[in-house]
Amino acid sequence: MGIALFAAPSRASGNPDLVKTIPGQKTDIINGVACSADGKKIAAAGDNGTVTVWDSTSGKLLLTLGKDLQSADAVAFSPDGLLLAAAVAAGGRRGNAVQVWDLANGQLVQDMREHTQLITDLAFSPDGNRIASVGNDNTLRIWNVKYGTLETTQKETKNNLLALAYSPDGKNIVATENWDGKIQMWDAVNVRLIRTIPGHGDWVLCVAYSPDGKEFVTGSRDGSVYVWDAESGARLRVLRDPELDPVNSVAYSPDGRYVMGATQSRHILSWRKSGGALFNFYEGHDLSVTSLAVSPAGKHLVSGGLDGAIRVWTPPGQGGPDSLLAQAMKFEAGTDPMEQDFGQAAKLYQQAAESGQLEAMFRLGAMYNQGKGVARNFDEARKWWSLAAGKGHSAARAQLQAEQKVAVAVTPPPQAKSEEVRTQTEPKPLEPEEKKTKIAAKEPAKPEPVVKVAPPAPVAKDKNGLYEEGLRFFKGEGVPRDYAQAHKLFVEAAAMGHAKAQYRLGFMYSLGRGVKKSDQEAVNWWQKAAKQNDAEAQYYLGYMYEVGGGVKQDMEEAKKWYQKAAANGNVNAAQSLKMMP
Structure with a gap:
């Protein structure tokens, strides 16, 4: 027989996978991070124009690079670890530049300016001789690192290009698009487009090759994460279905066993490559996680975010x-x-x-x-x-002591010895009074008179309490996850004017959680919350106008709601404004 004294487990305490935090300021948004090949250095691209290099062990700042830069959006170490490249906005008519520094002395060695709009991503070729870059001018450009010259410019779409990755052997490049959610597969040697494949339902924000080069993974603004065959472009696995939670960065572990994704919801997710099930998640950033990097040696997973902090983690499977x-x-x-x-x-x-x-x-x-x-x-x-x-x-x-007490309480008394049993006398006849007592004991007891108790007065429902209870059911915190019950409670709170409940209802209708999926209904609830100045609802309302979800596509209306959300402190809206034409 077993008993249990403990309460049901709740959220795990502590954060054993977090190795260290390199703190930043709330205004110092980090757009990109990178790890050197030996894992000893971390580089970060700051939205305020700073390009920094840190010691990964001590967390000490080693270098601050760049001068009078307006922003930095991506960074990459050369394979030999001697150079650092960054995509920066330097101001002026030709201010979008790929800059390269010598890490031995911090000197700028190349300043390559041909992109006409924001450069969104860049990568060194595996041999370190070239840098590929993409941007909002819809182009893929290849640069010669040694001479600082532009070797080729390719334009195969009217869409912005958001991310790129070199294959491990350097023979191929994958680039991603925004509006149509497409993926471009390039021959990197001859710099020709092999094929364009339909990728996601929304912007494809990130891409990474597997270490063996046989597949690549992409993440989208619609929250989905897909794995693709690197040769045919066929979709191999769905790691995450569409979710109102953009995936800003993806990476493979160096052994190829795990795929990781950084999300707007502040999580770093990890999936097993085999099977594709969610394996674990890390949380620690105060705002969205914008970028991930893994040291080739596999000792560290590094993340940067809108909170300005750099965090170093134990990679999946190594805890x-x-x-x-x-x-x-x-x-x-x-x-x-x-x-x-x-x-x-x-x-x-x-x-x-x-x-x-x-x-x-x-x-x-x-x-x-x-x-x-x-x-x-x-x-x-x-x-x-x-x-x-x-x-x-x-x-x-x-627990053991409690079990022992229970065992003692239920143990039957020891049987009498055989000699004692033989010497017991016959029971004596009952006396009259004893007979009456026995008979009375057998008669059923007369029922007690029923006292009617008035039911308790109904307690007035509080919209905040309803919302919090609904949120518990929505997330499955302390109760089994129940979207239908969450929806019921959110509707009650929303009817009382609770803005967050209205926002959550929009979320549920957009994804079909506990209700039939309806973009129109999602927009309806987000409009209600947005009018109450809820920044998240304003952001998603802007998003729906941008993509034409549940409403007629209207870029000006999208910008209007993004601007309202950004003014209310929604950094994701500010990032979306930066990416819009």
Whole structure:
């Protein structure tokens, strides 16, 4: 017989995967990060025009590069780690430049200016001899690093080009488009377009090649993440369906086993390449995560965000026992955005417990005690609780003590000895009074008179309380995730004028969560919230006008709502304004 004293697990405490934070200022938005080949340096491109280089171990600032720059949007180390390139806006008529610095002395060695609009991304070729860049002028350009000259300009679309990646062998380039959500596949040697494939339903914000070059992954402003065959362009896997949560950057782990994505919702998601299931997520940024980079040596995962901070993480699959524990707790609780999976939780608890993690031992015992994710086995439960208790885990010790008390309480009294049984006398006849007592005990008791109690007066519903309760059901925090119940509660709060509830309803209708998908209904709720000055609703309303979702496409109306959202502090709206023509 097993009992449990502990409460259901909640969000894992602490952040064991976060190695260090290099703090920034709220105004110092980071647009791009990169890691040197040896993993010893981190570079960052700042929206305020700063290009910085940091020591990845100590977090010390090594270099500040660039002079009088208006913004920096992307950075890349040369394969040998000697040079750093950045896409910058330097001001003036020909102010969009690819600049290259010598990291030994911080000197500018190349200043290449042919792009006519914002340069959105750049990359060194694997041999380090060339740099490819793309931008809002719809062009792919190839530069000679040694001589600082433009080798070729290619324009195959009227759309802005947002991101690019070289294949590991340098023979191919993938570039992504905005409005039509298309992906361009290029022969990098002859610089010719091989094919254009339909990619996502919205802007394709990011792309990365797998280490073996056999596939590449893309992320979109519609929140989807897809994996593609690098030769045919066929879609291989869907890692994430469309979500109102743009994916700003993607990367592969150096061993190719994991794919990572940086989201507007401040998460860094990781998926197993095999199977495509969400494996884990990291959270720590205060605002959207804009860029990811992985050191080729695989020791660090680096992220930058709109909060101005650079964060260094333990890459997926390399965390220790504490990391396994935190991950298991997410699976057990179904912590948003992960789905509840007791089997996966038990497996991770087992791995952590076998490495000596006491809390994992205790929780693994609980899984066996309750039969969650594993076959119910009280002996196995006691084994893990005993191991944890023996090493000082107080809750495991209390669990064992409680079980012992229950065992004593339910143990039957020992049977009398045979000699005592033989010497017992026959029961004596009942006296008259005793007979009356026995008879009375057998008669049914007369029912007590029923006292009618007035029902409690109805408690007035509070719109904030309704919204918070709806949010719990929406996210599955402390209760099973239930979109239908969340929708019901949001509708009640929204009818009372709760702006965030109105925004959430727009979110649900846009994605079809708990309701039938309807862009028109989403726009209806976002308009209500936007008129109450809700910045997120204003941002998404601008987005719907920009893409023509649920309303007639209207770029001026889109800009109007983006401007309102940006004025209310929505940095994503400010970024969207920068990307619009």
